[in-house]
Amino acid sequence: MAVLKGLIKIEGTLDGLTFYKGKKGYLIRTKGGISKERIQKDPAFIRTRENANEFGLAATAGKILRYALSTLIRNAKDSTLPSRLMTTMILIKNQDTASPRGQRNPAMGLSTPEGKRLLHDFNFNTHANLTQVLHAAYSVNGTTGEFSMPGFVPGTQLVAPPGASHVTLQSALLNVDFNTEVRDLKLSDPLNLRINLTSEDVALDPAAVTGTGITMILLQLSFFQEINGIQYHLNNGAFNTLNVLKVI
Template sequence: MNDPAYIRTRENIAEFGSTAQSGKLLRNAIGTMLNRAKDPRMSSRMMGILSKVRQLDSSSARGERIVSEGLATINGKQLLKGFDFNNRAALQAVFHAPFSLDTTTGVVTIENLVPTDQLQVPEGATHVAFRSAFIKLDFSTGDYNAQYSPVVNTLLNMSPSTITLTPAGVPTGSGTQFYLLLIEFFQEVNGEQYPLRNGAFNVLNLIDVV
């Protein structure tokens, strides 16, 4: 562990470990939403993106570069923005409606959504549900605060409606701000709604990073 010939290896190991810890922190901050929409390789895909973000840290020495410094750059935020936690159901493939995000309040607004016209609806689905999250995460301390909107559930039909997702509050603390959108599909049977194939068709997207 002290051989000068392996200094690059030790640096890589150190940075790999810190990046893995940052990925774990982000997944923990997202909480139960992550259980509703993810694919089996989500963690490794995220690790790949975060490694690229870490490499944008231009102020730390090799072996000491960290994700939080990379995320302080515009390019670092752009790398992570738009990440799909479930690559079987990417946001752009499923959701074809314009929406707006207020980065100050975390409110997501989808105006005049026509569900069966602007969603790629899985066979058998009768309802769709939307939920958003506004998260503030400090990678240097490990502290985070997550605020979620109520679930908005609507029938899959051709009737337009405006969906407004308002988080319970603005998260406190310092760090990077993350905004997420969750889309879930259900099938109603005898008045009870059931998830389709354990979330295989559900979308969870990191719509912005500030």
């Protein structure tokens, strides 16, 4: 690395030299790095190739799950979702103790209790975590996917965003095979409630799903503002929740 002295200040690459501004002024370094071909073939980089392959498998698994839930995610997500989900999938693939190094994948990791636990309680929108929004006791049937919440009072057991007049609750069952990408998503009938002090027995029961993949139960809360008898999504769904309640 060299320091550029003089009146001319350059940033960028020229004739194999990279000019950039650092803490000590304008610096110069030669354009270098390891070639792609060497990384792909050199035995010294076998660990690099293994890590890159597993990184790709985790990224693909996250993408498959996002696509499988696209109808729900559309109104309940934040800008960090892809990176957060991939980070979770990386942790899940580490639970794969059957595949050789370089081929560990989230599909195998999710077949383990610890892998399922890592995806449990995942929030697709960090601006609206379920535990911060819903303050009511509920139960989830791990066999049928039924969500039950007796005596729910939206006005006191829900932390609704300013301006919200109604909330819609909907549960979902998803079976997704991360190897074949075959998926089956079933939604319960939506339950729309006015945010007031009226008590409501909530029961959401989606139809059964089929498939040989991983099954998960999810819950979505969507907030609306009523104007002249019409309900509108509040702030384009920025306050909506989508949470993985259970991985079966």
